[in-house]
Amino acid sequence: xxxxxxxxxxxxxxxxxxxxxxxxxxxxxxxxxxxxxxxxxxxxxxxxxxxxxxxxxxxxxxxxxxxxxxxxxxxxxxxxxxxxxxxxxxxxxxxxxxxxxxxxxxxxxxxxxxxxxxxxxxxxxxxxxxxxxxxxxxxxxxxxxxxxxxxxxx
Amino acid sequence: xxxxxxxxxxxxxxxxxxxxxxxxxxxxxxxxxxxxxxxxxxxxxxxxxxxxxxxxxxxxxxxxxxxxxxxxxxxx
Numbered sequence: 700x701x702x703x704x705x706x707x708x709x710x711x712x713x714x715x716x717x718x719x720x721x722x723x724x725x726x727x728x729x730x731x732x733x734x735x736x737x738x739x740x741x742x743x744x745x746x747x748x749x750x751x752x753x754x755x756x757x758x759x760x761x762x763x764x765x766x767x768x769x770x771x772x773x774x775x776x777x778x779x780x781x782x783x784x785x786x787x788x789x790x791x792x793x794x795x796x797x798x799x800x801x802x803x804x805x806x807x808x809x810x811x812x813x814x815x816x817x818x819x820x821x822x823x824x825x826x827x828x829x830x831x832x833x834x835x836x837x838x839x840x841x842x843x844x845x846x847x848x849x850x851x852x853x
Numbered sequence: 854x855x856x857x858x859x860x861x862x863x864x865x866x867x868x869x870x871x872x873x874x875x876x877x878x879x880x881x882x883x884x885x886x887x888x889x890x891x892x893x894x895x896x897x898x899x900x901x902x903x904x905x906x907x908x909x910x911x912x913x914x915x916x917x918x919x920x921x922x923x924x925x926x927x928x929x
Binding site for chain 1: 880884885887888892893894895896897900
């Protein structure tokens, strides 16, 4: 599988991020109607008490996800431009790690209003991702230092 | 850094242009100017070898150690 270069995976992922960004905005904008339509398919009576907290959680985590997508798209753009190892990208990866934390916290709080194993799962996954991304951000920062050193070795 | 690259002197003595030197040594013009302007942090032995071969000189003809005064450290 071709990852970098023309028609590589990273080029498609950059397009994918742009598409998801637009899709995300559309979903957030249509969220109240989407949720109602979804629960009309299911049993509406059980859904009514949690629909407000679902809206709040989805609005906030949706907005944060859009911010994460912006960072990822900019990283991918640098990758496709052939210059991924910059301090700016190390900072972006760290920003993604920080952005994962409030999402995790939000879903942990959400367990109280929407008691579901899936809500807990999302909270745990984002906490895991945040921790892992912090490590990757630091590794990436060191890679940037190596890269700078290497660039100045003639 | 107290290690100074005196490439200009040797190039003038051998009457070789930067373009010519970079071609014969096999490094880019950009890298050669980094080297000439003392911006480089390290020199590969292979590069040094090629430079010495092309310029027909010793490493000491290109590199020099100039101890810097103690207060020069603060300027960096």
